[in-house]
Amino acid sequence: MSQTYGGDDTPADRTVTARGLVLYTRRRPGNTEPPLLLIHGLGGSMDSWKPLLANLPGRDVIMIDTPGMGRSELPRRPLPIHGVADVLAAALTELGVDRVDVLGYSHGGTVAQEFVHRHPRRVRRLILTATVAGVPWLPPRPRSTLALLSTRRYRDRAAAARDIPLLAGGRTARDAGTLAAVLADREANPPGKKGYRYLQAAVIGWSSHPWLHRLRCRTLVLQGSDDPVVRTFNGRLLAGRIHGARLEVLGGAGHLMLFDEPERLGRLISDFLSAP
Template sequence: MQVLRRDDAPALAVTAGRHPRSPATNPPVLLVHGMGGDHTTWRRIAADLESAGRRVIGVDLRGHGRSGRADYRLDDFRDDLAYVLDALEVPHADVVAHSLGAHAALRLAMAHPQRVRRLVLEEPPPMPRDAADLAEAITPGARLGERLRGLGALVADPRPFLRFDKTMPEQVGAQFQQIDTDWWQGLDRVSAPAVVVSGGPRSFLPPRHLRSLAQALPAGSFVTVEAGHSVHRDRPRAFAHVTRGHLFA
């Protein structure tokens, strides 16, 4: 792991592996975790991609893992991902991302469409479109069932949770309580083929909203894997199958 230190923003911890069999035509795969995780939550998926000959880059988002703490505006997460690609001299990448990380990846693809070749978006929380969305409270969070399913991972390795800045959910959640039609219109700028992965009705994110998100993307598709919010954790083989099918298409 290396730490990318910056004068005007928090340091970012990254892992940047290399694979000698990776064809030059295949860009690196950037893995972006969700709220409360870090790069280690992708171990199984990273190993699967590396075995297929892909270079994998993992990042600890600001306020997570070994990265620094700061403000947590949604566009800051986007800019951090762009900085990681710049610092590692990666002109473009495939991005596999979960929850808050998937939202940040979408913002990256909106702002810098040339930097993202393909997207795997696991349970990305959309911005509210109207008062009905606000009333549904489809913000990042976790129901009791989600928390219980996460206990095994927490017991196995509590470090991601212990290193996580507990002030973040309030700051991030407040931003998802604002109607943002511009965000939805900005999806037109995402040129990368994207698959939106829903965890089905057990997730706190209603599948119909994720389907609407996939339909709003110029090259979007929609897949359901019955698992709840953390598909890559609870159904790793199924998630790896979807990921490989999309990135190697």
């Protein structure tokens, strides 16, 4: 269902056609400028952001299901990372939004880097969370890599209970209640297998190292010290390549820190975006 955005702070969904693809978008109006664009990770959707949204009160937020994820249309063939970034930029144009702050999480962080690189005048500030600059990088440990390649965790509760702690680390791996909440969310919003594979293919050989030093927007890099997928070295490397970037390594936080520690992350994000 498509609808126009309302005048209150109730989130409203809208479909747009961007570069020939039908995308689902959601905007939660707020009293901040510019709006914050959230770019989800591999297997995610705009429904994934609920825990973080509750901890960004009053902020104008735009969420878009990337091509092949959530309810957005699957492209005919895999898009490169820069292609995904261009589709999101086109979607913002259809929504009448010219300039944004951008938060990219995990795989979405690679898209966010390309977005800023290709559309620098459209970005005020950038937040890169649990993500990498591509090759060369320090890969996950072997068990985590095997779990990441599989999609069984989205459809098999036993596989999810086994694999998600290997991928998440942090609070999700330590606390049974947090893990149970993550499992329930994954079961309610499983990704399509083909769309998942398309996004996996997009990052093969991808790298922002050749141009990362040319980014000039104010940047915050958020890295968990207990992230099995994006190990701490990668966050340090990423921040070190961006001129003037600020790095925050959160002790004990894992790969799902935006979702299993949203209060902690919400404060950091709000302070960064609101600072003069």
